[in-house]
Amino acid sequence: MSGSADLESLSRMLAGADRVVAFTGAGISTESGIPDFRSPGGIWTRYDPRDFIFDRYVAEPEVRANSWAMRRAFFAANARPNAAHRALARLEAVGPLATIITQNIDGLHQEAGSQHVIEIHGTAREVACIGVHPVGGAPDGCGFVAPHTWAFEQLDAGVDDPGCPDCGGLVKSATISFGQQMPLDAVRRAQAEVAACDLLLVVGSSLQVYPAAALPGEARRYGAQVVIVNDEPTDLDDLAHLVVRGRAGEVLAAAVAGIDSDAPG
Numbered sequence: 001m002s003g004s005a006d007l008e009s010l011s012r013m014l015a016g017a018d019r020v021v022a023f024t025g026a027g028i029s030t031e032s033g034i035p036d037f038r039s040p041g042g043i044w045t046r047y048d049p050r051d052f053i054f055d056r057y058v059a060e061p062e063v064r065a066n067s068w069a070m071r072r073a074f075f076a077a078n079a080r081p082n083a084a085h086r087a088l089a090r091l092e093a094v095g096p097l098a099t100i101i102t103q104n105i106d107g108l109h110q111e112a113g114s115q116h117v118i119e120i121h122g123t124a125r126e127v128a129c130i131g132v133h134p135v136g137g138a139p140d141g142c143g144f145v146a147p148h149t150w151a152f153e154q155l156d157a158g159v160d161d162p163g164c165p166d167c168g169g170l171v172k173s174a175t176i177s178f179g180q181q182m183p184l185d186a187v188r189r190a191q192a193e194v195a196a197c198d199l200l201l202v203v204g205s206s207l208q209v210y211p212a213a214a215l216p217g218e219a220r221r222y223g224a225q226v227v228i229v230n231d232e233p234t235d236l237d238d239l240a241h242l243v244v245r246g247r248a249g250e251v252l253a254a255a256v257a258g259i260d261s262d263a264p265g
């Protein structure tokens with residue numbers, strides 16, 4: 001873990017900021033037992049990545065069955081928020097944190113108590129109608145949305161391929177698959193938040209995929225400070241005003257505790 005000087009710098013920058021936006025990736029949830037998709041033992045070693053391509057999900061019942069099996073395994077692991085999620089929820093409660101933009105689909109920020117969360121890759125905690133035969137990676141659903149448990153109940157009741165009760169279309173986890181269009185509304189809101197912040201706090205993202213990779217540069221262009229907290233180097237460390245190397249839970253808990261103790265009243 002980084003030295004205490006880095007932690008003090010981080011704590012000071014957070015306390016001095018008017019509007020912090022956090023951007024979080026898989027690294028913030030590994031301490032909750034959710035493996036990074038790219039890591040050894042990660043999900044790709046147990047499931048076929050081709051099953052997560054949108055057009056295949058639409059075309060093949062077997063792909064949909066595998067996808068539901070994967071979702072069951074995901075929730076059976078019963079991941080809970082960790083110290084990093086709790087520290088960001090606390091940072092929102094005490095003031096400076098305006099919004100969390102996350103690449104994660106696990107819903108752990110909300111479970112930790114965060115109120116303002118933009119999920120640019122969707123959420124595994126809901127399922128949604130994607131229409132009878134969506135083309136071009138674009139969901140074309142009727143608007144039906146339900147908790148993920150709705151699909152599990154259907155499967156438990158012997159329905160092999162749960163369909164939309166409203167229009168008969170396909171139902172899919174409300175996550176963004178490979179080959180599926182990004183949710184434009186969420187991405188636009190994320191970009192607007194980055195443009196309006198004075199400190200972008202990147203946690204647990206390798207910053208290798210777009211739009212994530214573009215956010216630190218955009219934050220700087222709008223005059224914000226950039227801090228990267230990650231347990232290994234990222235491609236964009238040179239862009240950051242401060243890089244704190246370490247486990248997200250330890251770093252954020254320590255940095256936010258420093259703010260708490262300074263808070264008035």
Ligand SMILES: [Zn+2]
Nearest residue numbers: 129142164167
């Ligand atoms: Zn429908």
